[in-house]
Amino acid sequence: MRTPALVMDRSKILSNIRELKTALPRFRIAYAIKSNSHPEIIRLLREEGSHFETASLPEIQFLMQQGIPGEEIVLSNPIKTSETIASAIKLGVTVLAFDSLDELEKFHPHKETAQLLLRIKVPNEASMWPLTGKFGSPIEWWPDIFEYMEKHSIPLAGITFHPGSQCESVTGWENAMILTWRAIKMSQEYGLKPYIVNIGGGFPIDLGRDIPTTEEIAATVNAHVDEWAEEGFVPKELICEPGRFISGSAGYLVSKVVGTAHRDKNWAYLDCGVFNGMMETIDGIEYPTLSNATGELEKINLCGPSCDSVDKMYEAKLPTLKTGDKLIFRGAGAYTTVYASSFNGFHGPEVHFVESVRDPSDLFALVS
Ligand SMILES: Cc1ncc(COP(=O)(O)O)c(C=O)c1O
Numbered sequence: 001m002r003t004p005a006l007v008m009d010r011s012k013i014l015s016n017i018r019e020l021k022t023a024l025p026r027f028r029i030a031y032a033i034k035s036n037s038h039p040e041i042i043r044l045l046r047e048e049g050s051h052f053e054t055a056s057l058p059e060i061q062f063l064m065q066q067g068i069p070g071e072e073i074v075l076s077n078p079i080k081t082s083e084t085i086a087s088a089i090k091l092g093v094t095v096l097a098f099d100s101l102d103e104l105e106k107f108h109p110h111k112e113t114a115q116l117l118l119r120i121k122v123p124n125e126a127s128m129w130p131l132t133g134k135f136g137s138p139i140e141w142w143p144d145i146f147e148y149m150e151k152h153s154i155p156l157a158g159i160t161f162h163p164g165s166q167c168e169s170v171t172g173w174e175n176a177m178i179l180t181w182r183a184i185k186m187s188q189e190y191g192l193k194p195y196i197v198n199i200g201g202g203f204p205i206d207l208g209r210d211i212p213t214t215e216e217i218a219a220t221v222n223a224h225v226d227e228w229a230e231e232g233f234v235p236k237e238l239i240c241e242p243g244r245f246i247s248g249s250a251g252y253l254v255s256k257v258v259g260t261a262h263r264d265k266n267w268a269y270l271d272c273g274v275f276n277g278m279m280e281t282i283d284g285i286e287y288p289t290l291s292n293a294t295g296e297l298e299k300i301n302l303c304g305p306s307c308d309s310v311d312k313m314y315e316a317k318l319p320t321l322k323t324g325d326k327l328i329f330r331g332a333g334a335y336t337t338v339y340a341s342s343f344n345g346f347h348g349p350e351v352h353f354v355e356s357v358r359d360p361s362d363l364f365a366l367v368s
Helices: 010-023 039-047 057-065 082-090 101-105 139-151 171-189 214-230 279-283 360-366
Strands: 005-009 027-032 051-054 073-075 095-098 115-119 127-129 156-160 165-167 196-198 237-240 251-262 266-270 289-291 297-303 312-319 326-330 350-354
Touching (some): 251 360
Parallel strands (some): 027 237, 073 095, 196 237, 266 297
Antiparallel strands (some): 127 165, 251 266, 289 326
């Protein structure tokens, strides 16, 4: 196996989706293919009954090439071109998100077919990778949006949110479910009849930090759904869109040390960096890291192979590294290969599927 490589554990992908299905039995799972769109993951998940979440027309077309019909696809990107909307709907993708009046206006020609979900803005503070930077309808916008929908007979199918990726506290879901209920009640006051709630992704994986269990998150979410039922609101459809939770923990990124230097600090230059797989490290994601080196632990600044200073990852405590040593990054199955470019000629990780990874350090022996 050449490095950089991403080794994906099939059994972990399956146990991840089964864990979510058990915890959220009323929910339709739509795997967010943006996290890792490898056809083998799509095949495995489809056999488990998963549907799929997309952000663009090319993602929809890619899924269709894998035999996924439009009704099993959700388009959750809140801002899209009118052409994308028309093409998606023509392909049978009718559940779409929006978050502003400007976007809503694009749906006039599709008001008979589109099942529109208002993406509301919810706190993302508990998340390692917040998603509120450019999306989400703040509460002040809702009255104008609902009034417009009512006035122009554009049905509101439901409400959606995202608590932020790698959301590490149940408060992320607690706050979001409370705001969702406010949005449902307010929309009903405007005569709208929402019937879908989509809770997005955000389910965290083990990155060596404190995280709630899936059961704890589900207990909060399910309790709110039950409370709504007591108030007379039983959504016809509940959706969740896990990405990282399904693919992240199933992936082991294997990399080699290209060179080392002692400058202000100890530096190790790896064959995988920010531009060819480890993009999320620029904003705080750190992967539990294993090395085949032995000896005293020291602080080492990990960086990638390119000639750009942005290509710095994070400081890890590892045995002294030398050229040729191997590293394994756990929890790297999501948002790695999909971000990788070939900047400076350094290709992204080669992907390998195995039935199961019992001990990650076994993977060192596979590296040539
Ligand atoms: C709309 C939407 N749904 C689902 C996801 C998947 O999120 P995660 O990987 O945190 O589960 C994302 C991630 O960006 C998203 O934007």
